[in-house]
Amino acid sequence: MTDKRPPFPPFTAETALRKVKAAEDGWNSRDPERVSLAYTEDSEWRNRDTFLRGRAEIVEFLRDKWRRELDYRLRKELWAFTDNRIAVRFEYEWHNHEDQWFRSYGNENWEFDENGLMRRRYASINDLPIAANDRRMA
Template sequence: MEGAGDEPPPFPPFTDETAAHKARLVEDAWNSRDPEAVSRACTRESRSRNRTIFLDGRSEIVAFLAEKWRTEREYRSIKELWAFEGNRSAVRFACEWRDDTGQWFRACGNESWELDDNGPMAVRHASINDVAIDESERLFHWPQGRRPDDHPSLSTLGL
């Protein structure tokens, strides 16, 4: 998770390496399925759009994610840096989960991030498309939590 342990999170302006590392830290926080951990990667006043839902501040982000992960079971996500400049990053992602009926889904989307000077996300816009998949079509099979370093990336998986 961002800022976990002794390692400080990367700060803008980014290099190729630090921008990719920032995307991985955010992915790790999302895969923890811990709304508080995700919110710590945001400023207190962070604004976020997730599909058609607009959120203002950490408390709304936490409430949204708690409900999301109550209904999106066995959630796993991969994020991949697409581009960055200054304090802005574009990240593409895919995630898989099942609902309470057992139906599996894959969501693919793009996120645009604007970070403050200290690294937390001040603005996030996410555009996401969902598709129902059969369990046999799943590609994300690691145990719940952080994606193993040797698991294929989105590019390797062809997503």
């Protein structure tokens, strides 16, 4: 059985926005298994300086991420799109086990297969320490 994740490419402004919102909702669930289902079985990732391939590596990466990045909250914004690609900018807030808060900023480039699954995700991310009272996504 082939996994399918509408909307499918080629994207329009409306369908690209729906894809971005679905990604935001998925990641805000902080459920690694749920998030991984949006990617192809052999999906290729670069996240900061980490390179991953496949759903199993994605799930393990996300489990580790959300063990370290507590109370994670994400916002994504559509930046550009074309046939089967979407670019987004994002920011998210989280704190570590010492209760230091951070706002992380970044850009992602996505490429999708014909079934609407992401086959490539390349993310560049920078972290900014913030005070708890400077949070925007509480």
